[in-house]
Structures are given as structure tokens and as C-alpha cells.
Amino acid sequence: MIDLHSHLLPAVDDGSRSVEQSVRVLQDMARQGVTDVCLTPHVRASRALAVAPVEHDAAFTALAASAPELPRLHRGAEVMLDRPLSAVAGRARYITLGATRYVLVEYTRTVALETISQGLVRVLSLGLVPLLAHPERYSSCSVEAVRYWRELGARMQIDATTLGTTQARGNRARDLVAAGLADILAGDNHGDDRSVANGYRLLEGQGARDVAELLVVHNPGAILEDRPLEPVPGVVVKRTLRQKIRRLFEGEA
Numbered sequence: 001m002i003d004l005h006s007h008l009l010p011a012v013d014d015g016s017r018s019v020e021q022s023v024r025v026l027q028d029m030a031r032q033g034v035t036d037v038c039l040t041p042h043v044r045a046s047r048a049l050a051v052a053p054v055e056h057d058a059a060f061t062a063l064a065a066s067a068p069e070l071p072r073l074h075r076g077a078e079v080m081l082d083r084p085l086s087a088v089a090g091r092a093r094y095i096t097l098g099a100t101r102y103v104l105v106e107y108t109r110t111v112a113l114e115t116i117s118q119g120l121v122r123v124l125s126l127g128l129v130p131l132l133a134h135p136e137r138y139s140s141c142s143v144e145a146v147r148y149w150r151e152l153g154a155r156m157q158i159d160a161t162t163l164g165t166t167q168a169r170g171n172r173a174r175d176l177v178a179a180g181l182a183d184i185l186a187g188d189n190h191g192d193d194r195s196v197a198n199g200y201r202l203l204e205g206q207g208a209r210d211v212a213e214l215l216v217v218h219n220p221g222a223i224l225e226d227r228p229l230e231p232v233p234g235v236v237v238k239r240t241l242r243q244k245i246r247r248l249f250e251g252e253a
């Protein structure tokens with residue numbers, strides 16, 4: 001399994017606070033079968049520089065010295081598009097995933113639909129492929145909007161843990177997977193126990209192992225090799241019995 005979204009570069013953002021914390025998480029991921037992890041600290045388009053911030057390089061050196069052999073570590077960033085990506089930032093391969101053309105981008109939760117569309121078009125115009133982080137998180141997200149963003153050329157990263165939750169964003173994530181609009185799953189680990197393996201197991205447990213392989217192994221692997229992604233067939237992710245019971249107690253059934 002390959003996880004392309006994590007905040008495990010220690011003490012540089014709101015993710016893992018220390019090398020020790022990151023090492024524990026990486027060891028857990030290795031036990032779950034994760035072979036490759038991309039470190040994607042938060043950066044802002046308004047601040048993205050031509051070279052990686054010094055503290056990122058120092059944190060990577062410190063982590064690499066103590067990290068287990070597996071998962072292999074790749075470098076990248078999660079770029080908050082608080083303003084359109086500049087051409088200079090677009091050329092900076094430290095902000096892309098494993099120095100490929102793919103760049104993980106995010107917005108604030110209440111961002112307007114048209115702002116997302118314009119930001120994605122701008123990234124594409126720079127010759128990069130925007131991989132939109134957790135589209136299900138945005139209130140303006142819908143199946144129709146995501147279909148449009150994918151037609152523009154953007155790709156979608158669904159949060160692996162959200163896929164199994166009862167929240168509205170869980171419903172949106174399941175709708176996107178059902179419509180065949182998800183390209184990869186990722187864990188978005190912040191030094192906690194979130195893992196792309198959660199999503200793999202959820203899909204596998206519902207008889208959708210082929211889709212799990214595409215979303216968690218094949219397509220993330222293609223990104224690291226800078227290749228085009230395979231279309232992913234839609235699959236209906238059912239809520240578990242436990243989730244249905246919780247919904248009853250929450251009065252949302």
C-alpha cells in the first residue's frame with residue numbers, strides 16, 4: 001500500500017511533533033503493509049518558495065536517520081491554494097509529490113466552488129496535475145462539481161478514514177467513490193493512527209478488493225512514477241452496522 005498524504009515530517013506543521021512520534025507511526029504503517037509514504041507538510045501558495053524551507057530539510061534529515069527501512073519515504077507538500085499558484089512555485093519540485101508533475105492541493109473548508117475550479121485550472125496551466133486533497137471536506141463539493149474538476153484534468157484524493165465515518169463528509173466521500181470519481185485514497189496522518197490501510201480494509205471487507213488495489217496501490221504508485229492514472233470503477237460503500245446504530249443514537253437515522 002502507498003500513502004501519499006501525511007504530516008509526519010516532525011515539528012514543521014500541525015502533524016507529528018517529534019522524530020520519535022513519526023517513527024512509531026511509520027512502524028505501525030509498515031505492520032499494516034504500507035510500503036511507501038509521502039511526507040506532505042502544509043505550505044501556502046502565498047508563501048511557497050523556489051526551494052524547500054530549511055526547517056523541512058533539517059526535519060527530513062533527522063527523520064531519515066531514525067526511520068525504519070519500510071515504508072520508504074518520499075517528499076512532497078500539501079499546498080494550500082490561498083492564492084493562485086505562482087509560476088515560480090509551480091516550478092519548485094519540492095512542492096510536488098516525489099518531484100513528479102502531481103501536486104497535492106487543498107483549500108479552506110468553506111471555499112467557493114468557483115475558487116476551487118479557478119485554482120485547479122491555474123495549476124494545470126503550469127503543466128502540473130493537481131491532486132485535490134479530501135474534496136469531501138469542502139461544503140461546495142458535489143458529485144457534479146468533482147466530475148467537472150476531473151474533466152478539467154484534476155485528480156481526487158479521498159480521505160481513507162472519512163470513507164467509513166457517519167458525518168456529512170463521509171457521505172460525500174462514499175458518493176464520490178460510488179460515482180467512480182475517486183483516484184486515490186490517503187491517510188492524512190497527523191502523528192495519530194489514521195492510515196490508508198483503513199480504507200483498503202473497508203473496501204476489501206465489502207468485496208471490492210479490485211477497487212482497493214487501484215485506489216491504494218496502483219494509482220498512488222503511478223503518481224510516484226509520474227504516469228497517468230487508471231480509471232477506477234464506482235463501488236457502493238455500505239455503512240457498517242455499528243455506524244447505523246450510532247446514527248440511530250445521534251438521531252440521524
Ligand SMILES: [Fe+2]
Pocket residue numbers: 005006007078133188
Ligand atoms: Fe493534510
